[in-house]
Amino acid sequence: xxxxxxxxxxxxxxxxxxxxxxxxxxxxxxxxxxxxxxxxxxxxxxxxxxxxxxxxx
Amino acid sequence: xxxxxxxxxxxxxxxxxxxxxxxxxxxxxxxxxxxxxxxxxxxxxxxxxxxxxxxxxxxxxxxxxxxxxxxxxxxxxxxxxxxxxxxxxxxxxxxxxxxxxxxxxxxxxxxxxxxxxxxxxxxxxxxxxxxxxxxxxxxxxxxxxxxxxxxxxxxxxxxxxxxxxxxxxxxxxxxxxxxxxxxxxxxxxxxxxxxxxxxxxxxxxxxxxxxxxxxxxxxxxxxxxxxxxxxxxxxxxxxxxxxxxxxxxxxxxxxxxxxxxxxxxxxxxxxxxxxxxxxxxxxxxxxxxxxxxxxxxxxxxxxxxxxxxxxxxxxxxxxxxxxxxxxxxxxxxxxxxxxxxxxxxxxxxxxxxxxxxxxxxxxxxxxxxxxxxxxxxxxxxxxxxxxxxxxxxxxxxxxxxxxxxxxxxxxxxxxxxxxxxxxxxxxxxxxxxxxxxxxxxxxxxxxxxxxxxxxxxxxxxxxxxxxxxxxxxxxxxxxxxxxxxxxxxxxxxxxxxxxxxxxxxxxxxxxxxxxxxxxxxxxxxxxxxxxxxxxxxxxxxxxxxxxxxxxxxxxxxxxxxxxxxxxxxxxxxxxxxxxxxxxxxxxxxxxxxxx
Numbered sequence: 001x002x003x004x005x006x007x008x009x010x011x012x013x014x015x016x017x018x019x020x021x022x023x024x025x026x027x028x029x030x031x032x033x034x035x036x037x038x039x040x041x042x043x044x045x046x047x048x049x050x051x052x053x054x055x056x057x
Numbered sequence: 058x059x060x061x062x063x064x065x066x067x068x069x070x071x072x073x074x075x076x077x078x079x080x081x082x083x084x085x086x087x088x089x090x091x092x093x094x095x096x097x098x099x100x101x102x103x104x105x106x107x108x109x110x111x112x113x114x115x116x117x118x119x120x121x122x123x124x125x126x127x128x129x130x131x132x133x134x135x136x137x138x139x140x141x142x143x144x145x146x147x148x149x150x151x152x153x154x155x156x157x158x159x160x161x162x163x164x165x166x167x168x169x170x171x172x173x174x175x176x177x178x179x180x181x182x183x184x185x186x187x188x189x190x191x192x193x194x195x196x197x198x199x200x201x202x203x204x205x206x207x208x209x210x211x212x213x214x215x216x217x218x219x220x221x222x223x224x225x226x227x228x229x230x231x232x233x234x235x236x237x238x239x240x241x242x243x244x245x246x247x248x249x250x251x252x253x254x255x256x257x258x259x260x261x262x263x264x265x266x267x268x269x270x271x272x273x274x275x276x277x278x279x280x281x282x283x284x285x286x287x288x289x290x291x292x293x294x295x296x297x298x299x300x301x302x303x304x305x306x307x308x309x310x311x312x313x314x315x316x317x318x319x320x321x322x323x324x325x326x327x328x329x330x331x332x333x334x335x336x337x338x339x340x341x342x343x344x345x346x347x348x349x350x351x352x353x354x355x356x357x358x359x360x361x362x363x364x365x366x367x368x369x370x371x372x373x374x375x376x377x378x379x380x381x382x383x384x385x386x387x388x389x390x391x392x393x394x395x396x397x398x399x400x401x402x403x404x405x406x407x408x409x410x411x412x413x414x415x416x417x418x419x420x421x422x423x424x425x426x427x428x429x430x431x432x433x434x435x436x437x438x439x440x441x442x443x444x445x446x447x448x449x450x451x452x453x454x455x456x457x458x459x460x461x462x463x464x465x466x467x468x469x470x471x472x473x474x475x476x477x478x479x480x481x482x483x484x485x486x487x488x489x490x491x492x493x494x495x496x497x498x499x500x501x502x503x504x505x506x507x508x509x510x511x512x513x514x515x516x517x518x519x520x521x522x523x524x525x526x527x528x529x530x531x532x533x534x535x536x537x538x539x540x541x542x543x544x545x546x547x548x549x550x551x552x553x554x555x556x557x558x559x560x561x562x563x564x565x566x567x568x569x570x571x572x573x574x575x576x577x578x579x580x581x582x583x584x585x586x587x588x589x590x591x592x593x594x595x596x597x598x599x600x601x602x603x604x605x606x607x608x609x610x611x612x613x614x615x616x617x618x619x620x621x622x623x624x625x626x627x628x629x630x631x632x633x634x635x636x637x638x639x640x641x642x643x644x645x646x647x648x649x650x651x652x
Binding site: 021022023024025026027028029030031032033034035036037 | 216232356
């Protein structure tokens with residue numbers, strides 16, 4: 001019997017369907033970090049946003 | 058957000074000294090090159106190669122400075138033990154992705170036993186990103202076996218993600234978002250990591266003793282190497298690694314490194330500062346951050362947490378690549394990951410040193426291209442040089458011969474070689490004087506190993522230069538190499554595999570030699586040490602992957618394997634896997650009171 005069959009070919013898979021195999025539920029917040037500076041809006045776009053109301057939105 | 062911790066005066070002094078040494082060495086190399094080049098007049102190519110030699114030498118000298126900084130032994134400090142009171146809640150995270158379940162779970166079983174023997178209360182969470190359904194099923198079967206032999210129900214957990222978003226960093230992040238609140242500390246491992254329970258106990262105690270410490274990195278020692286290449290890497294990591302890392306620790310201070318595994322993090326610090334965003338744009342420069350560990354270390358520092366590396370913590374292990382191809386494949390991933398950091402050089406709020414660390418990582422790969430460019434520029438400069446003018450003044454009776462600049466060039470070559478060799482000689486001398494060499498078979502055997510390692514590194518260097526240059530060019534050409542799973546355990550390569558992987562290097566080597574012999578024959582001798590290994594690259598790739606005995610590259614972990622390694626071998630043998638090649642002494646460990 002190979003190592004894989006010896007270790008992984010056994011019966012008993014049903015046992016691990018029980019919830020005890022999942023890590024405990026205890027949420028911890030992880031706020032996403034800012035790594036890139038906001039890109040400056042090109043001059044033409046700013047001008048357009050002043051002229052065309054829809055672009056401002 | 059708290060401000061980054063300022064470096065202390067020792068760290069500032071060490072950095073200043075290392076930077077000065079690097080600049081002086083780079084300047085000396087540049088002056089030597091210019092002196093050798095002026096005999097035929099100055100042109101644009103001289104400016105190009107002078108600039109290239111300045112940057113490349115500065116990089117080599119920086120590495121040498123790191124070693125010299127680490128030569129002095131660390132002052133012995135009494136390691137703190139776990140504080141009295143309630144035990145800190147600790148979890149050992151083992152992210153896996155398409156790994157061999159037998160060896161992976163055998164390692165976990167060994168660590169679990171070692172952790173309990175050390176009197177540490179810690180859960181273990183296996184975080185699977187395995188995509189293949191068959192592989193996942195094998196993992197779940199192996200998990201059942203793991204629970205059976207460890208009695209780890211309720212203590213050892215297993216979960217598999219449906220979505221591999223963010224790869225390893227995303228895998229760990231997913232765990233923290235779901236379960237991070239249950240723990241104070243997380244020991245982050247790789248699938249091939251092994252850690253002694255005693256090491257984990259020390260790390261927890263260090264975190265407890267210093268509330269500002271956000272991350273503590275250990276120096277993993279490579280174990281289990283069999284091939285000539287693998288054993289050379291294993292020896293270098295064990296012999297030179299601690300000195301280089303001690304230098305790194307002194308230079309980086311509280312803005313230390315994170316290498317992605319074999320480290321402990323304070324979960325609250327990690328959670329509040331290390332959730333990585335996707336970068337705008339497409340890979341290779343946009344998308345998920347590949348080399349996440351460097352970025353996480355920088356983000357912890359940005360948030361005011363200390364990040365430290367301590368090579369003195371014993372009992373931290375990993376496996377290394379067994380052949381040049383495995384090494385080059387890993388290097389391709391790292392090249393893309395490090396070059397992606399170009400996008401982060403100006404990230405808001407980072408300490409200056411973190412930016413410098415990114416720059417170093419970028420240069421680690423760019424420098425291969427720079428050396429290649431230097432050689433090409435030198436050839437072009439020689440071709441473009443005007444023929445010598447033996448009668449610069451009219452009416453001269455005797456010819457004026459150009460002065461011989463061989464001395465300058467030889468000094469330059471030996472100086473550059475010295476930057477590579479001298480640190481290793483200094484480390485060898487220090488190891489003999491301190492008695493550390495005994496673990497490596499004694500002074501003579503350690504000296505022989507260092508000599509063979511230097512020779513082997515010199516032969517392999519041109520191949521690595523080619524692989525790294527190709528990787529850098531691929532990344533800049535926009536080719537995403539992805540982050541394929543490690544192919545651990547692959548060993549010996551046939552000559553056919555060597556030809557398949559190295560024929561293009563041979564072709565470049567032959568072409569370079571033929572071209573130089575035609576257009577600048579005086580350079581042939583200088584370029585032979587670079588071109589010859591390239592010509593026989595397939596042979597080198599195949600031969601260095603062959604298993605060798607222990608006559609050279611002996612390391613302490615072979616003569617006296619750590620208890621956790623012996624446990625791992627015993628469990629693996631019990632599970633029908635590979636038994637250790639040599640009989641090992643019985644496992645004895647100092648007991649600890651439960652905390």
